[in-house]
Amino acid sequence: MNTFFQLFVSGLATGSIYALAAIGFTLLWQASQTINFAQGEFIMLPAFFVLAGTQFLGLSFPVAMAIAVVLSLLLLGLGFKRIIIDPLLPHGVLPIVIATIALGILMKEGVKQFYTAEALPFPALFSDRTLNVLGAAISVQDIAVLLIALGAVALLQLFLNGTKIGRCMQATAQNPNVAEILGVPVRRMILYTFLINAGLAFLASILISPIYLAKFSNGETLGLIAFIAAIVGGFNQIRGALAGGLLLGVIDNLSAAYVSASYRSAVPLILLIIIILVRPQGLLGKAEGRTV
Amino acid sequence: MSKHTLATLVAGLAILILLPFTQSNYGVFVLCSWLVYSISAMGLNLTLGYAGQVSLAQASFMGIGAYTTALMTMAGVPWPAAMIAAMVLCFVIGFLLGYPALRVQHHFLAFITLAFNALVVLMLRNEEWLTGGTYGIVGIPRPELFGLQTQKPLAFYFFVLALFVLMAVALYAIIRSPWGRAFKALRENPIRANSLGVDIRKTTLLAFAIGSSYGGLAGSLLAQLTQFIDPHSFGLTISLKVLLMVIVGGAGFFFGPILGALLIVLAPEFLRFTEGYYLMIYATLVIVLMVFCPTGLLGLVERGRTALKLRQNPNATTWEAGR
Numbered sequence: 001m002n003t004f005f006q007l008f009v010s011g012l013a014t015g016s017i018y019a020l021a022a023i024g025f026t027l028l029w030q031a032s033q034t035i036n037f038a039q040g041e042f043i044m045l046p047a048f049f050v051l052a053g054t055q056f057l058g059l060s061f062p063v064a065m066a067i068a069v070v071l072s073l074l075l076l077g078l079g080f081k082r083i084i085i086d087p088l089l090p091h092g093v094l095p096i097v098i099a100t101i102a103l104g105i106l107m108k109e110g111v112k113q114f115y116t117a118e119a120l121p122f123p124a125l126f127s128d129r130t131l132n133v134l135g136a137a138i139s140v141q142d143i144a145v146l147l148i149a150l151g152a153v154a155l156l157q158l159f160l161n162g163t164k165i166g167r168c169m170q171a172t173a174q175n176p177n178v179a180e181i182l183g184v185p186v187r188r189m190i191l192y193t194f195l196i197n198a199g200l201a202f203l204a205s206i207l208i209s210p211i212y213l214a215k216f217s218n219g220e221t222l223g224l225i226a227f228i229a230a231i232v233g234g235f236n237q238i239r240g241a242l243a244g245g246l247l248l249g250v251i252d253n254l255s256a257a258y259v260s261a262s263y264r265s266a267v268p269l270i271l272l273i274i275i276i277l278v279r280p281q282g283l284l285g286k287a288e289g290r291t292v
Numbered sequence: 293m294s295k296h297t298l299a300t301l302v303a304g305l306a307i308l309i310l311l312p313f314t315q316s317n318y319g320v321f322v323l324c325s326w327l328v329y330s331i332s333a334m335g336l337n338l339t340l341g342y343a344g345q346v347s348l349a350q351a352s353f354m355g356i357g358a359y360t361t362a363l364m365t366m367a368g369v370p371w372p373a374a375m376i377a378a379m380v381l382c383f384v385i386g387f388l389l390g391y392p393a394l395r396v397q398h399h400f401l402a403f404i405t406l407a408f409n410a411l412v413v414l415m416l417r418n419e420e421w422l423t424g425g426t427y428g429i430v431g432i433p434r435p436e437l438f439g440l441q442t443q444k445p446l447a448f449y450f451f452v453l454a455l456f457v458l459m460a461v462a463l464y465a466i467i468r469s470p471w472g473r474a475f476k477a478l479r480e481n482p483i484r485a486n487s488l489g490v491d492i493r494k495t496t497l498l499a500f501a502i503g504s505s506y507g508g509l510a511g512s513l514l515a516q517l518t519q520f521i522d523p524h525s526f527g528l529t530i531s532l533k534v535l536l537m538v539i540v541g542g543a544g545f546f547f548g549p550i551l552g553a554l555l556i557v558l559a560p561e562f563l564r565f566t567e568g569y570y571l572m573i574y575a576t577l578v579i580v581l582m583v584f585c586p587t588g589l590l591g592l593v594e595r596g597r598t599a600l601k602l603r604q605n606p607n608a609t610t611w612e613a614g615r
Contacts, residue, residue, distance in 0.1 A: 035399055087583045095586035098539055099579050106575035113568050262418045269407040276404050
């Protein structure tokens with residue numbers, strides 16, 4: 001029972017990072033029907049910005065972090081939208097799928113070629129002490145990660161529901177044409193969405209890198225799991241993506257311990273297939289209008 | 293088919309027959325893999341280009357085809373039976389996997405097929421008693437034709453070429469048949485197709501299943517070509533590669549995937565001097581291509597042709613000038 005509780009909590013912690021990635025994914029989908037297959041690499045990259053800042057430029061950790069945030073917003077937010085999504089959007093979903101897959105490869109190979117293929121340690125933000133909770137050893141890091149990720153999601157929800165810009169963004173997500181008529185600057189709202197996605201990716205990156213080490217190939221599994229989380233939870237709902245992320249984190253951790261280790265990665269995939277077949281809108285999602 | 297097209301086709305076939313004689317063994321190997329991937333891409337083109345269903349699982353069908361052929365021929369089953377079994381198995385699995393296509397479409401289908409591909413690779417890797425796990429299967433025999441061994445590269449090339457031509461002709465017949473027209477109607481406008489009496493359910497499933505069986509055949513040929521298979525050869529990257537072939541050449545154009553396969557198979561050979569930067573250059577090229585011609589190269593040719601016709605006859609609408 002104690003091991004179960006331990007696995008459950010650390011599952012929630014990694015799950016909350018999956019949730020950050022999944023939420024960014026759903027935001028982009030709502031704002032501009034963009035499926036970003038490079039989402040995993042978006043989370044892999046910012047940690048390397050920080051490492052490059054501290055190792056090559058000799059910056060202190062906080063300064064490197066600040067520069068990395070700006071770089072992430074510029075490259076993964078603004079640059080991604082302007083250079084790749086804007087020209088491709090009129091051509092439909094498929095070219096975007098292909099182009100973002102290629103972008104993922106480009107980022108992964110870029111880090112490998114210009115930085116390193118080694119897994120690098122990333123400075124821990126929190127102590128790695130463990131607390132004794134109900135007889136189970138729970139690490140402080142797991143708790144902190146969980147709290148920060150949930151706090152970020154809560155802030156995002158407050159922003160979307162409580163501020164004028166947030167409401168304009170929601171209006172854009174629901175129906176860009178009507179929003180435009182009502183005087184919402186739709187293009188700027190879409191840009192904000194891309195910036196938020198980049199910000200969430202940065203946060204996920206610095207939360208997960210101390211646990212998993214910073215490695216060029218980190219994006220591969222992360223991206224896939226984030227998509228599965230978004231779809232399982234309901235990919236047109238932020239709370240769906242949150243629930244999906246947490247659920248997958250827990251399932252992933254538990255199945256590694258209790259199901260066969262070699263079929264561990266099959267569990268989320270099977271869950272994905274079942275969900276799409278039984279409830280395509282996801283556990284918490286609303287059904288979207290379908291043509292057929 | 294006009295006389296002009298026929299002449300081009302005969303010339304093309306003549307080149308394909310003569311070309312390998314000028315090549316080294318390695319050159320013949322590259323040509324063979326181009327033909328094999330072309331068959332796989334032709335199948336995906338039927339699913340994607342004609343029936344409009346996005347599939348990211350073509351490599352898993354190649355895998356199923358390759359392992360079926362390898363295991364059966366090595367157990368002593370004659371090769372025609374093994375290869376037909378591979379195609380039939382892929383047809384059936386494609387048919388079953390196509391069922392989700394009835395419930396979900398577009399990006400959802402892309403994710404389901406993506407998950408399916410990952411599951412197949414996992415099984416190939418984990419079921420060591422059958423598939424040899426990560427070590428794969430070595431020493432797959434090449435077929436024997438009328439007492440003639442295809443062990444030599446050149447002989448095997450002609451074997452592959454013959455099957456390639458056969459499958460291309462079959463595909464052409466399918467596209468020209470009422471079924472093929474139903475596929476196209478389904479892609480252009482599913483609701484209208486339905487109102488005109490096209491059975492969406494049956495048509496989609498068939499397109500998926502036939503496309504998959506093409507993948508199965510390509511896999512069986514790949515197993516005989518390389519004589520070694522492992523789960524890695526049928527991963528998601530390979531599915532993306534085949535998808536890219538269809539898109540680069542031009543989805544929905546008959547010769548699109550064949551042209552696309554040529555470019556994707558040859559690209560590594562031309563970019564070899566770039567060494568570690570190869571994948572980066574490749575990815576950049578793909579992004580540039582998607583931005584500037586998302587309909588693929590043949591789509592670009594078609595656009596140019598339409599523009600030319602419009603210039604000659606400015607009063608014609610785009611539709612009259614040939615769409």
